[in-house]
Amino acid sequence: MLRCFTPGGCLGFPQADCEVQLNGAATEQPNGKKSDDFNGKAYCRDATPKRDQAKPAAQLPLHKLPPAPHDTxxxxxxxxxxxxxSLSTLQQGLQHFIVPGVGYIAYTMMRNGPDVFNVLSPLALGDPICDHSKFTVMAQAFLQQHPKAIFMQVSAEFAAVLQSCGLxxxxxxxxxxxDLASYSFSGYAKRGLRSAIASAAKGVVVEEVMQAPPMLQAAGKGAAAAAATSGxxxxxxxxxxxxxxxxxxxxKGKHAGNFWFINxxxxxxxxxxxxxxxxxxxxSGRLLGFxxxxxxFEAGQVVGYYANVTRMVPDAHPGVLNLLVSNFMDRxxxxxxxxxxxKKQSVRRSLRRKLEQQAAAAAAAGQAPTDSSEPAAPTAASSSSSSSSGGVRFLSLGLSPLHQMDDSRFEHSSKIRNIFEAAFERGAAFYPFESLAxxxxxxxxxxxxxxxEDPAVTYQQFYMAHSCRGAAGAVAMFDVAKTELV
Structure with a gap:
């Protein structure tokens, strides 16, 4: 029997009223198909298997329910x-698996295979939005509801939990x-970046636009909070x-414009x-890029930023995006x-000096020096404690899909690994993997x-967890584009 993990029933509706609420929200479309209208957005039921359409609404699985309101x-x-x-979990087209008092998992139902089979697979986005100590609780609850789920772009910590669940x-x-406290554009290896930024800055104005209220103020107010700032x-x-x-x-490739989910x-x-x-x-005032x-977030504070959406007109100076990143970091x-x-004369010299200082400190303390081949490097989590006690501490440039993959930590599918490697090397027409990396x-x-090479920059592995022993799981990486938004 299906469980509802939302307080008071489905998204706040009493469980006895689930069928009434869902049926009340259903509207007839011009093409004769049904859709659920929730908060002004329509989510089509066309992809639902007929065996589910025939069931009473109260017995439908959770992916048939509308998404949770953002302010909740x-x-x-x-x-x-x-x-x-975390903010990508709010995008249109996702559902939210909520465990009261713990957190939630954002996911969608993706067509895994030819459309004629009308097969839907649950596809979860990132780590659960909850305390890390509750990862196991969230994973077990979600897998109990969706045993064939695929998890995309999860951290090593949550991947270890999913592996313990048999994935x-x-x-x-x-x-x-x-790392904002130590990162610099100086050094011989970054001369190209510096030149591009300096050249693009000539005759270009960078400004912040469409400012919204802080999330703390928006909580409980939803879209109305953003509308209130429309001066x-x-x-x-x-x-x-x-x-x-x-x-x-x-x-950017044949299918780049269709991706959403991770992008x-x-x-x-x-x-x-x-x-x-x-x-x-x-x-001229022409918009060149944005x-x-x-x-x-962590404990109610902003601790970092992620350069999520980057766009530039084709004929703009190639350093415009680098200029935007540099200006944002300074701000x-x-x-x-x-x-x-x-300023550092070179990254190599800076790294060598850091290792020498570590060795001298270890010698003074009577300890063995740090292995020079494995210098300590800040991560998104460690930089939050190494830089300062408060404020923004790091900037993430996001995922480089299928680049420098490391499968040594977990039991994995070699077939999926081979497919990923082939896609990175020969999939430019599908997505610009190599140029992005x-x-x-x-x-x-x-x-x-x-x-x-720069110790102020780290490369953190992210993973896909699945229960597919063959190559079928790799379909999730590329078939996300087939999940159409209404």
């Missing part, structure tokens, strides 16, 4: 949104994280952004927790009262054997 999810994100995908775990690439006319700006978005995606689609309006920066030509930075350092790192590697002065 904000408190969990504020406290436990440590992962870069296989495959690497799907790594996330590039910059300016954003329609023209939104129209310009949409055109830049169209031009950018037209050059959260841009929202051209104010969003709590999201900061939006634009670059314009100072003479980046949306998603906040990362955040100023707000968090972090001093900019001193190369662009992010420049920030770390080069990535070698899973470690950046």
């Amino acid at each position: 999810l904000y408190p969990d994100i504020l406290q436990h949104g440590r992962g870069i995908l 296989l775990v495959n690497s799907m690439g790594g996330e590039t994280v910059l 300016a006319d954003w329609e023209q700006l939104a129209s310009e952004m949409k055109e830049v978005d169209r031009l950018w995606l037209s050059r 959260r689609p841009p929202v051209f309006a104010p969003e709590p927790g999201v900061r939006k920066f634009t670059a314009r030509d100072s003479s 980046i949306f930075f998603d906040a990362v 955040v350092r100023e707000e968090s009262q972090l001093e900019a790192p001193q 190369a662009a992010k590697a420049k920030y770390g002065a080069g990535l070698h054997d899973g470690r950046f």
